Amino acid sequence: MDTEAIHEELDKRAAEVADQVVAWRHHLHQHPELSNREVNTARLVADQLRALGLDEVRTGIAGHGVVGVLRGGAPGERVVALRADMDALPVRDACGADFASAVVDADYPGGPFPVSHACGHDCHTAALLGAATVLAGVRDRLPGTVLFVFQPAEEGPPVTEQGGARAMVEAGAFDDPVPTMAFGLHVTPHPKGYVGYRVGNQYGASTLVRIVVTGKQTHGSTPWEGVDPMPAVGAVLTGIGQLYRQVSAFDPVTVSIGHVEDVGRFNIVGQTVTLWGTVRCAVESDMVRVQQRLTTLAEHSAAAFGATATVEYLQPVPPVHNSGPWVEAGLPTFRRVVGPERVVETGATLGYDDVSELVGRFGGLYVMLGVQDATLDASGRPVPVPGGRGLVTNHNPHFYADDGTLVTGVRLHAHVAYDHLAGTLVPSDAA
Numbered sequence: 001m002d003t004e005a006i007h008e009e010l011d012k013r014a015a016e017v018a019d020q021v022v023a024w025r026h027h028l029h030q031h032p033e034l035s036n037r038e039v040n041t042a043r044l045v046a047d048q049l050r051a052l053g054l055d056e057v058r059t060g061i062a063g064h065g066v067v068g069v070l071r072g073g074a075p076g077e078r079v080v081a082l083r084a085d086m087d088a089l090p091v092r093d094a095c096g097a098d099f100a101s102a103v104v105d106a107d108y109p110g111g112p113f114p115v116s117h118a119c120g121h122d123c124h125t126a127a128l129l130g131a132a133t134v135l136a137g138v139r140d141r142l143p144g145t146v147l148f149v150f151q152p153a154e155e156g157p158p159v160t161e162q163g164g165a166r167a168m169v170e171a172g173a174f175d176d177p178v179p180t181m182a183f184g185l186h187v188t189p190h191p192k193g194y195v196g197y198r199v200g201n202q203y204g205a206s207t208l209v210r211i212v213v214t215g216k217q218t219h220g221s222t223p224w225e226g227v228d229p230m231p232a233v234g235a236v237l238t239g240i241g242q243l244y245r246q247v248s249a250f251d252p253v254t255v256s257i258g259h260v261e262d263v264g265r266f267n268i269v270g271q272t273v274t275l276w277g278t279v280r281c282a283v284e285s286d287m288v289r290v291q292q293r294l295t296t297l298a299e300h301s302a303a304a305f306g307a308t309a310t311v312e313y314l315q316p317v318p319p320v321h322n323s324g325p326w327v328e329a330g331l332p333t334f335r336r337v338v339g340p341e342r343v344v345e346t347g348a349t350l351g352y353d354d355v356s357e358l359v360g361r362f363g364g365l366y367v368m369l370g371v372q373d374a375t376l377d378a379s380g381r382p383v384p385v386p387g388g389r390g391l392v393t394n395h396n397p398h399f400y401a402d403d404g405t406l407v408t409g410v411r412l413h414a415h416v417a418y419d420h421l422a423g424t425l426v427p428s429d430a431a
């Protein structure tokens with residue numbers, strides 16, 4: 001069978017599974033689970049993969065990770081890892097759909113939290129199940145092996161737990177067979193059906209920061225009898241704004257403290273205040289410097305008020321990097337799947353995705369898939385379409401993804417997988 005015929009077959013099978021993918025997505029959206037709690041999502045995934053008759057369905061990897069192994073019947077040595085993340089966010093669901101989530105996780109550390117798929121991982125999981133269905137249907141003609149990787153805890157597990165892509169690597173999920181390519185996509189506020197790509201860092205490096213400022217507890221009426229950590233915290237928060245001036249302005253850095261936790265009361269000067277935040281760097285080499293300066297700032301600001309500070313950096317995630325040769329190899333596939341006019345370059349962001357643990361190790365690609373009522377303006381920036389649902393960023397309670405775009409996700413996975421196994425989607429330096 002020639003290549004064109006198999007591409008057509010992939011599209012035909014994707015169209016046949018499209019309604020089922022939407023149904024999976026609605027179910028997952030209505031039943032979201034937080035990072036490292038993806039029990040029912042993983043069960044649904046494993047059940048579907050088993051029903052497809054894959055060669056192996058490995059479960060319970062690094063928590064609730066699932067890997068389906070499909071060995072093709074045609075000669076070929078390559079191994080492609082297609083990855084979807086499964087976890088949801090502690091965000092209220094205001095997407096407005098009739099399948100919106102009403103789930104509350106009462107037991108999650110720091111909770112209770114409303115839970116929703118405000119990052120669209122329901123779409124990723126459903127689309128990859130669709131791709132597994134498509135590729136299993138042509139297994140005898142696949143010249144290599146496909147790993148369907150369903151990853152937990154992309155959004156970061158509770159700090160007392162391990163989890164995510166690196167934990168799957170450490171658990172041996174990719175030891176046998178070892179991928180020769182990893183591929184992932186993320187739904188994003190771009191025009192529906194567009195593929196956005198970037199040569200270089202698509203997403204930045206990220207780390208979680210925890211700063212504990214410790215004073216000495218005392219009665220609120222006698223602050224001189226103790227040490228109040230609050231003014232030290234104020235100085236740290238203010239000083240963070242100056243960190244930007246200590247690294248190159250040409251490579252963006254952000255430090256955001258999103259959560260402040262104190263143990264005081266209106267009439268008690270509490271012993272500690274804990275700050276939780278995230279550090280993002282467009283260039284990974286800036287990360288060490290920013291961390292050193294933030295640590296110095298916190299320790300010395302605390303000292304100025306007689307308090308102490310300890311600073312920890314947790315859950316480091318490397319940047320998502322698309323190399324030039326890989327992008328060049330992938331563009332013909334993307335252009336065939338969505339049409340050349342819908343394949344566009346995008347800017348970098350300071351979001352993160354720990355798919356970088358796979359793309360960085362095994363080579364491969366990561367792209368953005370547009371899912372919203374948008375168009376591109378003259379300078380190529382997405383703008384809302386009149387009468388549409390607007391542009392809403394991921395992690396916003398109103399985030400939405402158009403069901404009609406899911407089949408494009410299915411086709412992207414299926415075509416990328418086939419082309420890599422067939423040897424047409426391979427970087428020139430590895431050919």
Ligand SMILES: [Zn+2]
Pocket residue numbers: 119155394395
């Ligand atoms: Zn996210």
Ligand SMILES: [Zn+2]
Pocket residue numbers: 119120121154186394
């Ligand atoms: Zn995400």
